[in-house]
Every structure is written in structure tokens, then in C-alpha cells.
Amino acid sequence: MLESGAAEWVNPLRDNRDRRLPRIAGPCALVIFGVTGDLARRKLMPAIYDLANRGLLPPGFALVGFARRAWDDDDFGQVVHDAVREHSRTPFREEVWQRLSEGIRFVQGSFDDDAAFADLARTLETLDRERGTGGNHAFYLSVPPAAFPVVCGQLARSGLAVAQDGAWSRVVIEKPFGHDLDSARELNEVVGEVFSEESVFRIDHYLGKETVQNILALRFANQMFEPVWNAHYVDHVQITMAEDIGLGGRAGYYDGIGAARDVIQNHLLQLLAFTAMEEPVSFAASELHAEKIKVLSATRPAEPFDETTARGQYAAGWQGGEKVVGLLEEKGFAADSITETYAAITLEVDTRRWAGVPFYLRTGKRLGRRVTEIAVVFKRAPHLPFDETMTEELGQNALVVRVQPDEGVTMRFGSKVPGSEMEVRDVNMDFSYGQAFTVSSPEAYERLILDVLLGVPSLFPVDEEVELSWKILDPVLEHWAAHGRPEPYEAGTWGPESADEMLRRTGREWRRP
């Protein structure tokens, strides 16, 4: 082992007093399992290049791919190269690529092949010695959850799960983390037998998004929002994650999973946690996790589910001027699939702050447009000293965190329409990232991969959060499983009629972002 282990290595920027300078990862190797998958090609490899390009990876960095393909180091290097050229955020620079590619290795094998893991251990040892990766290893499991136990077991058997001499060994786990509470608990146990909780990094890429982290800045760095961020002033909260894409090519993953398991259990409940939690004592990971755990423990689905939830499945329709097929015609989906591509649920947060304030969460594929937002909708003013006609077009005040694609924050409030009459109508005041800042936001995976390499766990949900999220969702999933099929909705629309009805029943309506 090289002398440049994690403990001895001194990051030149760490001692610098300017805290705005980004921290650079120490020497390490990142091993990706599932390297032939879509996520690795579209997100992980480009993010690694972008980090290198931003100078955030150390000279002693290596990227190791593990898969069954009959590739050698050069073949894999070419795959990474093509992925980087196609998907990276920052411009391609030959010198950066050269430096990165010198540390690229490939190990061929299947997950149940002991010899392949012995080969992986040898490869890492050689890299530690020759490239100076310092015995620090991150293992990224970009594989289906069914493969977690076997890969973790192999890492344990080959001695890779436990780092030597002050170095570190970390495991990165992609969602879906189980398909219900029981399976999530089992997975947590299996992973926990091999890695300590501090070494487990569960990825929820929504937490890597700038706009999601900005919820914390907006709430806790300002004075003007928190005083009204509660049941006295807030009527309800709508959290929307709408996508225009369909599920062509994703049947293997998605059929039988559905919209609620795919994104409500993780991304949307994390957005709810950031929106509804109390102020953490500090931004130390343990404090942040503690507040999220508290609020998730207090969250439960509102009943009766026939009235408080809705689910749909897209049928053929038009999108972006093109005719698109319905889910049942997409390749790989069972002709009688009951997988939902749209899900809406009502949650209640049983705390003094939120008592009586419904949180509506919805998500869907093949909807009108791609948009993710959190809308905090305020109650109407208790008294309006105007004639009714003057305010008939006045809606409710709202603060909307625009997570994507048009990142920013919108405040909606009433304003006088110019003219001799007093007429009040809604207007919007916008903050837009694109206009306010000159730097572009890093991709979520850049931030999260860097945090793994730095060992900063704040943005990674802990086991308890994952389990609590399943606990919230499981009753709804059980209800749906026992009650027929999802309602069809035309592609390119805003989802099934039952979702509109769900809100109409309470005298509210969904925003049309």
C-alpha cells in the first residue's frame, strides 16, 4: 500500500481559509458494477469526467468497470469516452481525458464468480501501488436490487469491504431500495452485515439537485418565509414531478414497479421531508437526517384511499406533435399490465406545524410537459375589503420552488390591474437561476459522486428514512393491488380524471405548471 493513504494525504485546498473553494477528493478508486447499463453511460461516466474537468478529482484517481462483457481496459475506455463525449455537461478537453483514461480499468466477470472478485481485488491493489489510489475504494452498485446481496457478499469474501490501514471502503447503492417495507429492511440488513452505516451511501439523485438543496437555503437562511410556513397560513402543498417521456425501453425495470415505487417512495418523499421538516440544529449529516426522520415518522397517507389517491396508465395520444403509443403497446410490457404510470397521493403530517394541511404528491409519465415543482399554496386572506367583483379573479398566494427544468422560485400574489377601477388579479414574481447566477449548476450526480469520494453523507438518505418512506407508501400500494386497474389517460394530458376529482372533492385543484 502506498504511503498516500487517506489519513496522510493532505488536500491542498482543505487548509485554505476560503471556504468557497470546492473540496477535492482524495486518492481513490471508484468501481462501478452495472457498467453496461443506461445510468452508467448517461449519468455516472459523464459526471466523473465533469468532476475531473472541474479539477475535483485527484491525480491518484482510478475508474474500474465490472461487467460480464468480454472487454479489455481499452474497450471499456472507449465506452467511457463515447459516453463522456455524448453526455458530459462541461466541454471535452483532451488533456483532462488523457489523465482520466490512464486510470481506467476493466474487470470481466459475473457477480457470482469468485475468481472475478479476486481479479478485482488484484486490480485495485495494483492501482493502489502504481496509481496511488491509496487503498480507498468506493463500490457503486448500479445494479438491480436482487443483485445487492450477492455483490455485497462477494466484496466481503474478497476482503474488499473492509479497508486497510486508515483507508476507506464505501458502497453506493442505487434505488429502488426494496419494493416494500419488508424487502427494504432485508436489504438494509444484508448491506449492514457487510458495511457499517457510515460506509453506505444510498443515492437519491434528487438530493443532488441545486434547486432541492435550495429549499433549505430558502427556508433557513431567510427571515420572511418561515413565519408563514405552517398550518396557520398554508392551505396545502402540491409536489409535482411530471415527465413527458414514455417508458419505451424500460419495461424490464418498470413493469410491476410503477410510478409510486419509482419516484414517490424516494424523490417525492425526500422533497416533502425538506419542505416540512423543522430547522436542523446544524447542517451536519446527523442533524439533517434526524429532522428528516422526525418528519417522515409523523407522515401518513390520508384515507379513505378511494378518495385520497389516484392512479393512471397512459394510453395512446399526441405529444410534441407526434403520435405516441400507450403503455400496453410499449415493447416488453405485459398486454394486461396493471403497472401505474401516474400516481397521486394525499399525505398528512401530524405535527403542530402541519396539522390539517394536506400534502398532495403526484407524478406521471407522458404528461403535458416535464416539470418538477413544490407549490406551497397559502390560505385566502381572512378578510377582503373589496367588492366581490374586484377580486373574482384573485387566486391563492403561492410560493413555488421550481426544481426543474426552469430552475428558480416563483411567488404568486394579487396585484391591482392598471386602470381607474380597483381590480385585483394574480401576478408572478420570479427568481431564475439562469438570470441570477452566471455559473451553471452541476449535475446531481457530480455533486453526489464527489460527496461519496469525500465521505460527506448529508445528502444520502439513511436506512431509517428509506424504511419510513416505505411505511408511508405500503398501505396505498396494498390498497391499489386489491382494487382493480389504473385508469387510462391520454398521453400528453395531465393524467386521469380521478386525480382531478381527488382534489376537486376538497375544493382545490391541481396547478397546471
Ligand code: BG6
Ligand atoms: C429516476 C426514475 O429516479 O428519475 C425515472 O427512475 C425518472 O423514472 C428519473 O425518469 C427522472 O430524473 P430527472 O433527474 O430527469 O428528473
